[in-house]
Amino acid sequence: MKTLQEEVTRHIKKLVRPLKDETELKEVLKVKLTKKEFKLLTAWAEDTDLAALKEKLNLDETRYDELASKLVKKLNQERIKQTLSR
Numbered sequence: 001m002k003t004l005q006e007e008v009t010r011h012i013k014k015l016v017r018p019l020k021d022e023t024e025l026k027e028v029l030k031v032k033l034t035k036k037e038f039k040l041l042t043a044w045a046e047d048t049d050l051a052a053l054k055e056k057l058n059l060d061e062t063r064y065d066e067l068a069s070k071l072v073k074k075l076n077q078e079r080i081k082q083t084l085s086r
Helices: 002-012 022-032 035-045 051-058 061-075 076-082
Strands: none
Touching: 002 022, 002 035, 002 061, 022 035, 022 076, 035 051, 035 061, 061 076
16 A cells, blocks of 8 residues: 555656655645545555446546546646645
8 A cells, every 4th residue: 555645756747845744745635636536546545446446436437537637637737746745
């Protein structure tokens, strides 16, 4: 099982400063992401089974792909990267 920090770092293309600690990071992400995006990122960090995740979030393949893409794009926005960093 990965931490949320490791999962966020995996999806950010260029991170200049280190991320906040796990607790602060979780609080910032809850504000900056939608509930589904946050649940998706958390599930990725916990290595949740993809089929179970899609069912839990009520997503078909297309909607899952859209949500995942939107989430990664959001994580790479400069102002969000600055908010996630120390």
